[in-house]
Amino acid sequence: MKIIFLGSPGAGKGTYSTRIARLLDVPHVSTGELFREAIKKDSDFGNQVNEYVRKGRLVPDDITIITLKKRIDEPDCQNGFILDGYPRTIPQAQALDEVVKIDVVLNLKIHEIILIRKLSARRICDKCGEIYNIIDIEETLDGMDYNMPAMHPKTPGICDKCGGTLIQRKDDRVEVIETRLKQYHQQSEPLVRYYQSRGLVEDVYVNLGIDRTISRIMKKLKPQTVIK
Secondary structure (H helix, E strand, O other), X not given: OEEEEEEOOOOOHHHHHHHHXXXXXXXXXXXXXXXXXXXXXXXXXXXXXXXXXXXXXXXXXXXXXXXXXXXXXXXXXXXXXXXEOOOOOHHHHHHHHOOOOOOEEEEEEOOHHHHXXXXXXXXXXXXXXXXXXXXXXXXXXXXXXXXXXXXXXOEOOEOOOOOOEEEOOHHHOHHHHHHHHHHHHHHXXXXXXXXXXOXXXXXXXXXXXXXXXXXXXXXXXXXXXXXX
């Protein structure tokens, strides 16, 4: 299956898309990771991408879609893939439509109050990017029960996967989160409606722990989905 994960910043796109990719045995494709890999190679293309990143500007859509197309044309993507971080706007979605047919769009939904608390408690490995969370959330908001256990590392501050140091990203601070949410409402909510008009969207409420939410996601992925 060819799957897109959508949702507000911190809804869990990275966490759930990587885990679902492992269950389905398909590649997890992140445009951010593709750009970081290009920059590391120090090629002309990588230097071009780095110019935008260094200046804090978004990489233009034409460069992004060329990069993404090269990745999803690789042999390991022929049986499906999961996109995380793309598309972010309707023009990007339209460009994607020209190169691949998407099967389902999973839209992760979470109350913004919970989201801000969850994001500000997120910690990320500075080496491999593994994600952790240091807060337990258990409360009811707008009639929905939230029961979201923390994702602690075995050793505080140290990544279980590679031994790297866990850090809080600058954009996981409350004032930055609020700005990111405003940008999301302006840019990405129309994208959800775009895919809803085509009957591709499956809403997934993120109000439980990881295992229960993964089970909920898998039930959305149609009976023909086979876990390898």
